[in-house]
Amino acid sequence: MAVLAPVLAPVLAPVLAVVLAALGAALLFAALGRDPLACLHTLFIAPLADRNGWSELALKATPLLLCAIGIAVGVRANVWNIGAEGQFTMGAIAGGATALVLGPAGGWYVLPLVLLAGIAGGAAWGGVAALLRTRFNAHEILVTLMLSYVAIQVLGWLVRGPMQDPEGFNFPQSRLFDPSALLPALFEGGRVTVAAVFAVLTVPLGALLLGRTVMGYRLRVVGLAPGAARYAGFSERGAVWFCLLLSGGLAGLAGICEVAGPIGQLMPSISPGYGFAGIIVAFLGRLQPVGIVFASLLMALLYLGGESLQITQQLPLAATGVIQGMLLLFLLAADVLTLYRPRWVRRRAHG
Amino acid sequence: MLSRRSLLLVPAAATLAAGPAYAATAPLKIAFVYVSPIGDAGWTFQHELGRRALDAAMGAAVKTSFVENVEEGADAERVIRKLAADGNDLIFTTSFGYMNPTLKVAGSFPSKKFEHATGYKRAVNLATYSARFYEGRYAAGVLAARMSKTGVFGYVAAFPIPEVLQGINAFTLGARSVNPKAATKVVWTSSWFDPGKERAAADTLIAGGADVITHHTDSTSVAQAAEEKGVFSIAYNSDQSKYGPKTCLTAVTHNWNDYYIARVKAALGGTWKSIDTWGGVKEGMTRLAPYNAAVPDAVRKEVDGVMAAIGAGTRKPFAGPIADQDGKAKVAAGQAMADKDIAEMKWFVAGVQGKI
Numbered sequence: 264m265a266v267l268a269p270v271l272a273p274v275l276a277p278v279l280a281v282v283l284a285a286l287g288a289a290l291l292f293a294a295l296g297r298d299p300l301a302c303l304h305t306l307f308i309a310p311l312a313d314r315n316g317w318s319e320l321a322l323k324a325t326p327l328l329l330c331a332i333g334i335a336v337g338v339r340a341n342v343w344n345i346g347a348e349g350q351f352t353m354g355a356i357a358g359g360a361t362a363l364v365l366g367p368a369g370g371w372y373v374l375p376l377v378l379l380a381g382i383a384g385g386a387a388w389g390g391v392a393a394l395l396r397t398r399f400n401a402h403e404i405l406v407t408l409m410l411s412y413v414a415i416q417v418l419g420w421l422v423r424g425p426m427q428d429p430e431g432f433n434f435p436q437s438r439l440f441d442p443s444a445l446l447p448a449l450f451e452g453g454r455v456t457v458a459a460v461f462a463v464l465t466v467p468l469g470a471l472l473l474g475r476t477v478m479g480y481r482l483r484v485v486g487l488a489p490g491a492a493r494y495a496g497f498s499e500r501g502a503v504w505f506c507l508l509l510s511g512g513l514a515g516l517a518g519i520c521e522v523a524g525p526i527g528q529l530m531p532s533i534s535p536g537y538g539f540a541g542i543i544v545a546f547l548g549r550l551q552p553v554g555i556v557f558a559s560l561l562m563a564l565l566y567l568g569g570e571s572l573q574i575t576q577q578l579p580l581a582a583t584g585v586i587q588g589m590l591l592l593f594l595l596a597a598d599v600l601t602l603y604r605p606r607w608v609r610r611r612a613h614g
Numbered sequence: 615m616l617s618r619r620s621l622l623l624v625p626a627a628a629t630l631a632a633g634p635a636y637a638a639t640a641p642l643k644i645a646f647v648y649v650s651p652i653g654d655a656g657w658t659f660q661h662e663l664g665r666r667a668l669d670a671a672m673g674a675a676v677k678t679s680f681v682e683n684v685e686e687g688a689d690a691e692r693v694i695r696k697l698a699a700d701g702n703d704l705i706f707t708t709s710f711g712y713m714n715p716t717l718k719v720a721g722s723f724p725s726k727k728f729e730h731a732t733g734y735k736r737a738v739n740l741a742t743y744s745a746r747f748y749e750g751r752y753a754a755g756v757l758a759a760r761m762s763k764t765g766v767f768g769y770v771a772a773f774p775i776p777e778v779l780q781g782i783n784a785f786t787l788g789a790r791s792v793n794p795k796a797a798t799k800v801v802w803t804s805s806w807f808d809p810g811k812e813r814a815a816a817d818t819l820i821a822g823g824a825d826v827i828t829h830h831t832d833s834t835s836v837a838q839a840a841e842e843k844g845v846f847s848i849a850y851n852s853d854q855s856k857y858g859p860k861t862c863l864t865a866v867t868h869n870w871n872d873y874y875i876a877r878v879k880a881a882l883g884g885t886w887k888s889i890d891t892w893g894g895v896k897e898g899m900t901r902l903a904p905y906n907a908a909v910p911d912a913v914r915k916e917v918d919g920v921m922a923a924i925g926a927g928t929r930k931p932f933a934g935p936i937a938d939q940d941g942k943a944k945v946a947a948g949q950a951m952a953d954k955d956i957a958e959m960k961w962f963v964a965g966v967q968g969k970i
Contacts (some may be wrong), residue, residue, distance in 0.1 A: 319692050433776045501927045525688035535685040573681045580683050
């Protein structure tokens, strides 16, 4: 058992954390005068009762997964992309502009170009931060974060100006995209699109990149031991560029997949903070691609369950927030306790 | 464009025949989708007051519920769809960004009824509703001009969409109807709810000489800023007198209570139709909150008179002559702007200092 502990602990700790959070949630539900079991069922099980529920879960998890994988690769190389939200938005803008221009002509080539434009838009926005970091040593944490707000304002301006729907009574929104620019649904009647497939594909690719390629090795060395990396001739600038372009591109892909998917047009609010939630997901998933899959599904489930709690149990939204907070707290605490053993130390009198 | 098929009347006739007692059958399930948390003032809060009024008026005949803080992006469609699938018969979606999701879900649930606030897309089972908030704004402008010493007003505004521009323009026209030199300074916050930014904008406007400030945003921070700095404010959405006991002159408020009750009665009685409602002072959908003690009787009488004239239709906020910021004539004397032009408004009247 002692031999297995290092292997089992990282797996069992999150399970324990979920169980503790569920217990805490049950107490909260009871305190609010609800049936705890019914509420837990509503939160964790009811959203997945049918095929449509799974479709919604995948739809919600897709942008989280795409953003988080890129963020995680960056953090492994000590490149902190806090602005996936901005790259997400820029991807949506670039891809959306392509959809609005090329969509009316139709044709098979429209959608691939829309997606490529989305990736390019996100990567370019990440590239701005990379340029400022490598050329002027402006730290990417600050720059990517601030560029997020710039991107959101640019989107707001575009949908009230150049990209505004001329038949939209001056409301801030673009035209609806033409069908040729929309991602196909995975199955009839569900909203989940092929974007979920892209997201799933990034998992083995991300794992391959980090675990099996020279580039991944370099990134990890730059992240873990910058001095050794310099000595070995691994370029820190290269790592910064690579990580910000990659994570920006993935966030951009997430953005275009939202607007060319369930939303179907550009509007001022296209993301409930997927880029920022992606940071939480990346760390919940321990910066490992497979872990991130579970983390993004869990986050998505909490969103869906929170909605269900409001709809069927009439619980306020804040209750869901408390449960999410408890879950994160227990997960982090479990992490700390698997890595460290607290000991009570009696203070000695110094003589 | 409106299809008013009377298919919905058929089952309704059966209900009527069974007797007028609504509660005799299962209650009508009604759901509301809110764009922000309910809080205690603001756009969503006023809709919530409507829901509570509905509960109070209809009792056991209805069962209402709500979902708050629903994002306008991809999440809205799921929430609306779930509400419909969960057996809600009538669903009110209360923000513009819910338009296309509501339309999509309405298409999938032809037996359910939907109502979307502030949008323009309708279907057989999807009605739209909004209010002429600008009518109350016009009267507020008259009040502001009477209470101001400088004739300079501050306006904290969220986004330059038609509804906001209507308010700024009507306020300025109302003010200029009593003080032709009045000017309105506009600061944009690019957010519907951002107390910090709204506060900063209000402070800037007060520092710039505005001695009555108003807002088209969702927080109470403009009224609070005015109270601290000792200038007057005119609040929006909800009565905010408790945030400005000495200085908040009144508020231009939204009142959905009567509308919701009327629509639910129509749904219960089988007369519900997909219509477009754009009510105003006359319908009681926009009102002024009780005046502050600082407002003299003569001014109260004058502003009440303006509201009454607007309600009676004898005074129209957008009656000519109206010129835009560059002095170009937009509405000729003796003419009133058509509803369509008001709905699509994208320019400022003369007297507004700011850019769209």
